[in-house]
Amino acid sequence: xxxxxxxxxxICQTRVELALEDxxxxxxxxxxxxxxxxxxxxxxxxxxxxxxxxxxxxxTLGIAPELLDAPACAVEFxxxxxxxxxxxxxxxxxxxxxxxxxxxxxxxxxxxILTGDALQTLAFEILAHDPSISxxxxxxxxxxxxxxxxxxxxxxxxxxxIDLESVGTQITLPELENMHIHKTGALIRASVNMAALAxxxxxxxLASKLDHYAKCIGLSFQVKDDILDVESDTATLxxxxxxxxxxxxxxxxxLLGMTGAKxxxxxxxxxxxxxxxxxxxxxxxxxxxxxxIIQRDH
Numbered sequence: 451x452x453x454x455x456x457x458x459x460x461i462c463q464t465r466v467e468l469a470l471e472d473x474x475x476x477x478x479x480x481x482x483x484x485x486x487x488x489x490x491x492x493x494x495x496x497x498x499x500x501x502x503x504x505x506x507x508x509x510t511l512g513i514a515p516e517l518l519d520a521p522a523c524a525v526e527f528x529x530x531x532x533x534x535x536x537x538x539x540x541x542x543x544x545x546x547x548x549x550x551x552x553x554x555x556x557x558x559x560x561x562x563i564l565t566g567d568a569l570q571t572l573a574f575e576i577l578a579h580d581p582s583i584s585x586x587x588x589x590x591x592x593x594x595x596x597x598x599x600x601x602x603x604x605x606x607x608x609x610x611x612i613d614l615e616s617v618g619t620q621i622t623l624p625e626l627e628n629m630h631i632h633k634t635g636a637l638i639r640a641s642v643n644m645a646a647l648a649x650x651x652x653x654x655x656l657a658s659k660l661d662h663y664a665k666c667i668g669l670s671f672q673v674k675d676d677i678l679d680v681e682s683d684t685a686t687l688x689x690x691x692x693x694x695x696x697x698x699x700x701x702x703x704x705l706l707g708m709t710g711a712k713x714x715x716x717x718x719x720x721x722x723x724x725x726x727x728x729x730x731x732x733x734x735x736x737x738x739x740x741x742x743i744i745q746r747d748h
Contacts, residue, residue: 451745455738459502462515466501467493469519470526473576487557487565488572492530495548497748499671500525500641506735507645507660511652520580521593521644524573528601529637531569534562536610573597589647596647600640609633618698626700627669634675635668656728663725667740670718674744676701677711682747715744 451459470492477486501522508518537544537552538559545555554562577583577594585593599605609632616629642664646657680703702711722740726733 451742452738455735455742458506458509458735462502462505463498465505465515465519466498466522466526469523473520473523473572473580483557483561484564484568487553487561488568490556491534491553491565492527492569495550496526496530498526499743500529500637502739503638503641503664503667504645506739507642507664508648509735510660510729510733511646511649511656512732513645513648516582517584517648518645520576520583521597521648522641524576524593524597525637525641525644527569527573527576528597528606531566531573532601532606532610532637534566534569538562541610541614570601583648585648586650589650593644593647596640596643600636605632605636605640606634609636613699616700619700621700621705623705626702626705629700630669630672631665634672635665638668638671639664659725659728663722663736663740666718666722666725667743670715670722670740671743673702673711673715673718674746676703677708677715678746678748680708719744 471489474489474492475485477489479485504518504522504525505515508515533547534553536542537547538554545552547553550556552562553565557565574594574597577590577597583590583593601607603611609629612629613633616625621629639661642660643657646652646660679701702714705711706714719740723737726737729736
């Protein structure tokens with residue numbers, strides 16, 4: 451990771467952590483157990499990759515970070531809700547997430563379901579009413595639409611459904627990519643696209659290039675996750691290592707081999723960089739972030 455990216459991400463992580471805490475209900479407000487679970491799952495954990503993308507895209511477009519706090523929080527709330535539900539016994543049945551017990555282990559299964567539900571609706575409440583968003587009413591509505599579509603049956607939830615249906619089956623590379631374009635990639639694209647919607651005068655060509663960049667890194671992020679599931683360890687990952695292979699899930703290393711999966715990640719990184727050729731130095735953070743995604747160790 452470049453020093454510039456490391457410094458910027460550190461600033462953004464501190465910023466989004468404060469923004470998330472400010473927008474979460476107090477654990478002293480009824481229903482206390484639910485609000486405690488929401489704060490337990492959201493705060494003090496995770497790479498914050500999706501909020502980082504929102505801020506980095508905004509930096510590229512010259513948008514002040516304070517105008518991006520709300521969409522950055524909204525996309526992280528959706529992401530955390532998806533992790534809570536993904537870890538449930540009916541889904542992946544995992545007991546470790548972000549280095550600590552998953553929500554249904556720390557609390558109980560019913561509370562975990564409700565916590566995910568509450569975080570999902572909080573995301574849209576923020577986009578609808580948060581006063582820090584200065585975008586036009588039309589663009590605010592577009593933000594809501596973008597996040598809703600990325601989260602639903604044509605996005606993340608649909609990808610999860612395909613994932614569950616694919617366990618123990620042989621699927622093709624295009625089928626695997628389609629699954630992850632929805633399951634992982636849709637929310638990553640939304641993170642970038644909501645930043646573009648924070649301004650009313652973005653060139654449609656630039657918006658399209660940013661969207662395609664996000665599509666490429668969304669896939670490379672998943673490829674690297676699949677690689678780490680094989681090569682890393684539980685302590686480093688903060689979640690159970692080898693879970694996908696143990697559950698007989700289709701992955702890039704299983705389909706392409708480890709060498710092929712690593713080459714695929716590099717190709718996607720190069721495609722992401724190609725999308726940014728229309729930008730100058732203002733997009734260097736996005737370039738560095740794409741490289742970090744395929745080089746990270748957790």
